[in-house]
Amino acid sequence: MWMSENDNRCLRQRISYDGAACTVRFVGGVAGTTGSWLGVEWDDAARGKHDGSHKGTRYFTCKSKSPTAASFIRPTRPADAPQSFLAALNERYVMDAPGAVKGKSKIEIVISGKVAQEMGFDKIWQRQSRLRETKIVILDSLRVTVARTEGDVTEEGIAATIAETAPKIVELDLSRNLFERFGPVLDICRDLKDLQKLSINGNRFLDILTDDALNGAESVLGGVIELQLGETLMSWQESCLVASKCPSLTTLLVGSNQLSTLPTIVQDSLPSTLTSINLEYNDFTSLSDIASLATLNNLRHLQLKGNNISAITSSSSPNDVVFPPSVQYVDLSYNKIDSWEFVDKLPAVFPGMIGLRITHNPIYYSMDADSNAQSSDESFMFTVARIAQLKTLNFTHITTTDRTNAEMFYLSRIAKQLATVPEAAEDSIKILHPRYNKLCETYGEPDVIRREEINPNFLEARLVTTEFHYEGASEEGKKTRITRIPKSFDIYAVKGIVGKMYGLAPLKLRLIWETGEWDPVAGYDEQDGDDDSDDEDDALPETNPDNQEASGEEDKAGRWVKREVELTDGPKQLGYCVDGLRARIRVEASSS
Structure with missing residues (x-):
């Protein structure tokens, strides 16, 4: 046991049991039991049994909001031994390297001739040499607490240093270790002159705002362009303080930190160099909760996946809230967006947005009263049509043909809604569709067909007004014919009528009902997957329209096609084959 049971300093100490890290929040007795207990908050909030209270009595409070983040354990329980950064380097990159003898410490390898012979001194030297050239180092979950200890020595027995052991590290992952304060992290980074990416996810740092170690940290973290502070449960103010020590920072990741709002931070503000912020899996409920980020004029990517x-x-x-035009890509997937009004307002909030991810929201999969959308395919179309500036949606590039199809489909759906209300009440529908007038300017106003209530006992309720169109008609004016056909006529009888109209053999023609509806081509739905591609730049298309024309995108078939149904020969009645009292049917001469 490396910690004294009676040591009051163990409060807030970081410990690991069987590879699971925790923070001591309480030391003392628990009612109804004997002896002393440690109340710990697990980093893995699902590992515990309660939230710091037991049988109605609260003994301590956790930083995590989870109801199962805490446990009581005995102080005598053996804990995992902490280690230094240099020891962790040796454990992962020398001892755990292929061919190495397991279970031996660095001291044994260097000093014991027998062990060196087992491993092969040349192999040790080769691995240590490679470590000096290594640029990416991952030391997550290795119980690191400090940069080095007195036991970290070279083969010659000289005190080892980070600068000599691994001086060329560019990317360093120190996630989920046992640091208590930020100082040891800075001690590690101080000798890493090439460091650009630093990940300290899942650590639990004490007293960030009053930690003197951060004074002057800019000289240590000046080259860091990506900083990961996810799952640290830092407040926004603490995150901003640490980020402000990275004057070259372009990417900040602060996901899973229980953040519900981002207050404006005057001191220790975020670097103006920031272009990407990841705030996924926090507790935001509105875009105004992150309004303070609107002052970042170079911000380009904003990831808000998995909030509320x-x-x-x-x-x-x-x-x-209005973000600067620099914001081009926004990820709003896995939220609780359930209205098209929200989507309609996005261009005003993000005037520069050309890339959006919005899958896995209620609006994408639930029946919508306004649009009657029942599938993600239709929701995709509505999103494209409602946001004119979009060039990428759910990692799918939007071609000119895609946009045209989407906007025409959307306009036809608006027409259907208009048909459900009297003409005098049309404005109540149009106000729900801010782009309606613009779309009408582009494509013309859609036909709004209001169906009058017809007494089913009247003859007209039993007739289908059918518009037939045959391109092969000899006279131009006779290509389209309109007639009324009883619903009870079967398809054989209908073909007989058409045959007389156009002088065709009834059994050598095809009847195609043009429904006016649209269907998605297979595979059109989002290429989203759930792989969380970090390459948003790859998803954003080039904005030069000439490139698109040259690539032949315009010649590709749209991903949505008009739904057509062939009326095949048989005894089925016309009234069961078409919807409503009006139908448009295309006539084609059969080649057989």
Whole structure:
């Protein structure tokens, strides 16, 4: 046991049991039991049994909001031994290298002639030499607490240093270790002059805001361009303080930190160099909760996946929020967006947005009263049509043909909604579709067919007004013919009528009902997967329209096609083959 049971300093100490890290929050007795207990908060919140209270008595409070983050354990339980950064390097990159003898310490390898012979001194030297050239080092979950200890020595017995052991590290992952304060992290980074990416996810740092070790940390972290602080449960102010020590920072990841709002930080503000911020799996409910980020004029990527966002503004933040035009890519997947009004307002919030991910929201999969959308395919079309500036949706590039199909489909759906209300009440529908007038300017106003209530006992309720069109007609004016046909006529009888109209053999023609509806081509739905591609730049298309024309995109078939149904020979009645009292049917001469 490396910690004294009676040592008061163990409060807030970081410990690992069987590879599971935790923080000591309580030392003392628990009612109804004997002896002393340690109350710990596990980094893995699912590992515990309660939230710090037992049988109605609260003994300590966890930083995690999870109801199962805490446990009581005996102080005598053996803990995993902590180690230094240099020892962890040796464990992962020398001892765990292929061919190495397991279970031996660095001291044994260097000093014991027998062990060196077992491993082969040349192999040790080769691995250590490679370590000096290594640029990517991953030391997650290795119980690291400090940069080095007195036991870290070279083969010659000289005190080892990070600068000599692994001086060329560019990317360093120190996630889920046992650091208590930020100082040891800076001690590790101080000798890494080429460091650009630093990951310290899942650590639990004490007193960040008052930690003197951060004073002057800019000289240590000046070259860091990517900083990962996810799952640290840092407050926004603490995250901003650490990020401010990285003057060259372009990418900041602060996911899973229980953040519900981002207050404006005057001191220790975020670097103006930031172009990407990842805020996934936090607790935001509206876009106004992150309004303070609107001051970052170089921000380009904003990732908000897995929050609880359902509104643009909230009661606590009622003011409109507008992000700079530099913001081009926004990820709003896995939120709680359930209204098209939210989607319609996105261009005002993100005027520069050309890439959006919005899958796995209720609006994408639930029946919508306004649009009657029943599939993600149709929701995809509505999103493209409602946001004119989009060039990429759910990692799918939007071609000119895609946009045309989507906007025409959307316009036809608006027409259907208009048909459900009297002409005098059309404005109540149009107000729900801000782009309606613009789309009408582009494609013309859609036909709004209002069906009058017809008494089913009247003859007209039993007739289908059918518009036939045959391109092969000898006279131009006779290509289209309109007639009324009883619903009870079967397809054989209908073909007989058409044959007389156009002088065709009834059994040598085809009847194609043009439904006016649209269907997605197989495979059109999002290429989203759930792989969380970090290459958003790859998803954003080139904005030069000439490139698109040259590539032949315009010649490709649209991913949506008009639904057509062939009326095949048989006894089925016409009334069962077409919908409603009007139908448009294309006539084709059969080649057989």
